[in-house]
Amino acid sequence: MAVASTTVAGVALSVLSTGGTASAQVSGASAPVVTRAALDPALVAGRGASVDFAEQEAEKASTTGSVIGPDRSAYTLPAEASGRSAVKLTPGQYVEFTLPNTTNAITVRYSLPDAPTGGGITAPLSVTVNGGNRTSLTLTSQYAYLYNLYPFSNDPNAGVLHPDWWITECSCVPNSQTPPFTVSTPFRPNHFYDEQRLLLGRTYRAGDKLRLTVPATSPAAWTVIDLLDSQYVGLPHVDVVAANVLAFGADPSGRRDSAGAIDKAIAFAKKAHLKVYIPPGVYQVNRHIIVDNVTIVGAGSWYTIIKGHQVDLATPAPDGSVHTGVGFYGQDASVGGSTNVHLSGFAIEGDVRERIDTDQVNGVGGALSNSTVDGLYIHHTKVGIWLDGPMTNLKLTHNVIADQIADGINFHTGVTQSTASNNVIRNTGDDAMAMWSERTADSGDVFDHNTVQTPVLANGIALYGGTDNTVSNNLIADPIREGSGLQVGSRFGAQPFTGHVWITNNTTVRAGTYELNWNIGLGAIWIYALERSIDADVEVVGDNFLDNTYNAIMLVVDFPVKDQYSITNVHFKDIKVDGTGTSVLSARSAGSASFANVDARNVGAVGVNNCGSFHFTGAGSEFSLTDLGGNDGGGTTGAWLAAWELPNTITCDDRPPVVVPPAPSPW
Numbered sequence: 001m002a003v004a005s006t007t008v009a010g011v012a013l014s015v016l017s018t019g020g021t022a023s024a025q026v027s028g029a030s031a032p033v034v035t036r037a038a039l040d041p042a043l044v045a046g047r048g049a050s051v052d053f054a055e056q057e058a059e060k061a062s063t064t065g066s067v068i069g070p071d072r073s074a075y076t077l078p079a080e081a082s083g084r085s086a087v088k089l090t091p092g093q094y095v096e097f098t099l100p101n102t103t104n105a106i107t108v109r110y111s112l113p114d115a116p117t118g119g120g121i122t123a124p125l126s127v128t129v130n131g132g133n134r135t136s137l138t139l140t141s142q143y144a145y146l147y148n149l150y151p152f153s154n155d156p157n158a159g160v161l162h163p164d165w166w167i168t169e170c171s172c173v174p175n176s177q178t179p180p181f182t183v184s185t186p187f188r189p190n191h192f193y194d195e196q197r198l199l200l201g202r203t204y205r206a207g208d209k210l211r212l213t214v215p216a217t218s219p220a221a222w223t224v225i226d227l228l229d230s231q232y233v234g235l236p237h238v239d240v241v242a243a244n245v246l247a248f249g250a251d252p253s254g255r256r257d258s259a260g261a262i263d264k265a266i267a268f269a270k271k272a273h274l275k276v277y278i279p280p281g282v283y284q285v286n287r288h289i290i291v292d293n294v295t296i297v298g299a300g301s302w303y304t305i306i307k308g309h310q311v312d313l314a315t316p317a318p319d320g321s322v323h324t325g326v327g328f329y330g331q332d333a334s335v336g337g338s339t340n341v342h343l344s345g346f347a348i349e350g351d352v353r354e355r356i357d358t359d360q361v362n363g364v365g366g367a368l369s370n371s372t373v374d375g376l377y378i379h380h381t382k383v384g385i386w387l388d389g390p391m392t393n394l395k396l397t398h399n400v401i402a403d404q405i406a407d408g409i410n411f412h413t414g415v416t417q418s419t420a421s422n423n424v425i426r427n428t429g430d431d432a433m434a435m436w437s438e439r440t441a442d443s444g445d446v447f448d449h450n451t452v453q454t455p456v457l458a459n460g461i462a463l464y465g466g467t468d469n470t471v472s473n474n475l476i477a478d479p480i481r482e483g484s485g486l487q488v489g490s491r492f493g494a495q496p497f498t499g500h501v502w503i504t505n506n507t508t509v510r511a512g513t514y515e516l517n518w519n520i521g522l523g524a525i526w527i528y529a530l531e532r533s534i535d536a537d538v539e540v541v542g543d544n545f546l547d548n549t550y551n552a553i554m555l556v557v558d559f560p561v562k563d564q565y566s567i568t569n570v571h572f573k574d575i576k577v578d579g580t581g582t583s584v585l586s587a588r589s590a591g592s593a594s595f596a597n598v599d600a601r602n603v604g605a606v607g608v609n610n611c612g613s614f615h616f617t618g619a620g621s622e623f624s625l626t627d628l629g630g631n632d633g634g635g636t637t638g639a640w641l642a643a644w645e646l647p648n649t650i651t652c653d654d655r656p657p658v659v660v661p662p663a664p665s666p667w
């Protein structure tokens with residue numbers, strides 16, 4: 001990882017364009033500014049995934065275009081950008097990055113307009129280094145753009161999808177109005193971004209200038225560039241002692257369907273006790289490859305690409321799917337699941353553009369016990385990795401999951417003793433990572449050292465019930481709406497939380513989002529009792545909550561059940577809160593929590609916004625705080641945990657003015 005230069009002042013200079021037309025203004029830094037989640041890497045050292053690329057935000061690079069943002073308002077281009085800012089280019093404009101390291105491969109995160117009637121467009125982007133070696137990317141918005149209410153639509157012109165649902169735009173049920181309330185279109189556009197990888201074909205040095213230029217003839221009115229990841233990709237991995245899929249008829253040109261050939265290679269490998277090897281190439285697969293007791297190795301995710309079309313099923317499958325598509329699936333848990341499956345070193349490129357929750361069109365699925373998934377790149381599937389247990393002992397490591405319609409990783413139903421670590425997950429349409437204890441509890445699971453960026457809906461990492469699960473050392477940035485950085489929620493029919501919940505040493509940044517339906521700010525971590533009380537031992541230790549849009553911490557019970565459920569037994573220790581638009585803690589629940597060594601600064605409102613369960617009795621709030629000492633600092637209102645607030649002073653204010661905090665800095 002390169003040393004970041006974060007102190008380079010923006011320089012502006014004027015250059016004459018070679019076309020002899022008007023001069024263009026160039027703004028931004030010429031020295032590389034390497035960041036992690038748009039932060040100085042020193043602020044997040046030891047947290048998040050260890051990765052082999054360096055990340056540079058376009059808004060910190062040199063450009064003839066215009067910087068958009070920062071802006072955290074949902075349904076806008078800046079809000080879904082890393083760091084809530086990006087660069088907008090019109091045809092002829094460019095953004096130029098100074099490469100921080102030896103580089104032969106890049107990932108560009110970008111946005112294009114949708115087609116007027118939906119479905120996306122394509123447009124070129126030219127890549128040059130030091131003014132030469134031109135290559136080109138064909139960008140697309142065919143996998144971007146969702147509109148409207150759940151389960152969303154690809155039609156930018158559609159009226160409200162559920163006119164019988166309450167919506168926040170009118171604070172009404174549209175069909176109950178006379179005349180019915182109509183929404184303006186496009187209604188709630190989101191999921192603007194996509195990303196694309198490119199092997200440059202030769203190796204460049206640190207200091208070389210990589211320029212992304214929108215050709216003057218581009219059909220796209222604008223091209224937004226969010227960031228560039230650059231890296232050096234080594235030679236393809238070769239496995240000689242293996243069942244090579246080419247020997248079984250697989251077509252590495254991607255022209256013929258290779259699913260049958262891969263099945264044959266798997267069958268042979270199992271008999272011969274060999275691995276399956278998939279050499280460099282693009283392999284067309286338009287259905288699930290069922291895996292059990294097999295190891296499948298690619299040449300590396302930049303070289304071996306399994307790519308498929310979404311296929312309409314003639315009749316719905318027993319699981320409710322109406323489509324199928326490329327994916328590697330363990331057998332269903334109802335027939336015992338699969339075991340001893342090891343997948344590594346390839347990409348899965350799906351073709352999912354709409355959200356149909358009954359469809360099994362995920363990158364990896366089924367039940368996979370005693371298994372590993374390592375070094376995959378999973379793109380354009382519905383969910384990157386969705387496990388349906390019961391199952392046990394799965395390890396997910398060093399996977400990159402991007403541009404999903406729904407979740408990134410979901411441990412669903414009785415997934416136990418399993419780990420997801422060092423994964424990078426970006427632009428999911430739902431929770432980036434979740435443990436969902438539906439019907440059967442997840443237990444003994446760990447999400448550790450993952451990096452999550454810009455989930456456009458829901459949470460960075462969410463736990464829905466379960467026993468003795470851990471979320472540790474993760475870096476979670478830029479959640480956008482109807483969720484936040486970390487959630488502990490009794491929701492979605494989950495089993496109760498029992499035993500311990502450990503939320504340790506995570507960093508969130510630019511979380512604590514605005515909840516559009518509730519019309520209030522959430523916390524970077526929010527503990528939410530909707531379907532039952534939360535009374536397991538929740539230990540929140542060593543976490544840093546940076547640049548919170550609203551609160552750092554929220555404990556909330558849904559209003560209709562505020563007198564039924566409570567949140568108790570939550571313990572905060574060794575926490576740093578750097579910057580809150582509003583409070584350090586917002587309590588909208590009966591119950592209690594303890595605080596030890598929770599330090600805060602740059603706090604925008606009263607330290608504790610204590611509403612309890614909204615009875616406002618003379619005895620004080622129904623939520624009480626225990627001060628275990630060392631809770632220092634505060635902001636505009638003085639100490640965040642002042643003696644006068646303890647144990648349960650009512651300080652309830654739903655919508656205090658937001659004070660935008662300064663950027664996070666070394667503590």
Ligand SMILES: [Ca+2]
Pocket residue numbers: 057058059081082083084085086225226227
């Ligand atoms: Ca950006």
